[in-house]
Amino acid sequence: MLQPNTLHFLEQLALNNAKEWFDANRKTYEQAKLNFLQLTQQVLQGIAQIDASVAHLQAKECVFRINRDVRFSQNKAPYKTNMGMSIAKGGKKGISAGYYFHLQPGNQSFVGGGLYMAMPEEIKKVRQEIDYCFTDWQAVVQSAPFVQTYGKVYTGADVSLVRPPKGYEPNHPAIEYLKLKSWIATQPISDEVLLQATLPQTIVQAFAALQPMVQFLNNALEQ
Numbered sequence: 001m002l003q004p005n006t007l008h009f010l011e012q013l014a015l016n017n018a019k020e021w022f023d024a025n026r027k028t029y030e031q032a033k034l035n036f037l038q039l040t041q042q043v044l045q046g047i048a049q050i051d052a053s054v055a056h057l058q059a060k061e062c063v064f065r066i067n068r069d070v071r072f073s074q075n076k077a078p079y080k081t082n083m084g085m086s087i088a089k090g091g092k093k094g095i096s097a098g099y100y101f102h103l104q105p106g107n108q109s110f111v112g113g114g115l116y117m118a119m120p121e122e123i124k125k126v127r128q129e130i131d132y133c134f135t136d137w138q139a140v141v142q143s144a145p146f147v148q149t150y151g152k153v154y155t156g157a158d159v160s161l162v163r164p165p166k167g168y169e170p171n172h173p174a175i176e177y178l179k180l181k182s183w184i185a186t187q188p189i190s191d192e193v194l195l196q197a198t199l200p201q202t203i204v205q206a207f208a209a210l211q212p213m214v215q216f217l218n219n220a221l222e223q
Helices: 004-015 019-024 026-048 120-132 134-141 144-150 199-221
Strands: 083-088 098-103 109-115 183-189
Touching: 004 026, 004 098, 019 026, 026 083, 026 098, 026 199, 098 199, 109 199, 120 134, 120 199, 134 144, 134 199, 144 183, 144 199, 183 199
Parallel strands: none
Antiparallel strands: 083 098, 098 109, 109 183
């Protein structure tokens, strides 16, 4: 269960994003981090019953550091104002499709996953699999659990080409998906839901609706 103090810490961090404040509140951060790790472990236990490929993971392998990499960013704030768990069979740094939960106060939290910003070779493999097995892909993204949870695959301009990729015609029946560089789906989670005792089950249920898409994408990557 997520504790109110964890959300409060992130709210205060957003207002005081500086090393001096963080050092003075490090004990509070450690408590929030432990709470998020406990939540992650609960979610892992749930999703492992549905997707055996992630059953070997431990919570610490799935949670991102709170420190930001500011080397190439104009934003020099040293800390993230969110916490994230990434559950994928290759670990959070592996190249595989998986599940993601983003915790950020102010109704900015969400659950979802898929394959995000893959390398060109991986993108090529997924496009080929969708091309060859479009009927199977349609069955996945048009299934009742997926549609009820996510609506549709995200096709925003930030993850989609303007023109069809090389080798595919504009009138290809799968062109909407072939133009993508990421194949993801997300669902927002309100602050109210975050503090409910059923949050772990809510996240697991959302991941379960995504599992067939994750499996399809990982099958493509393994070709």
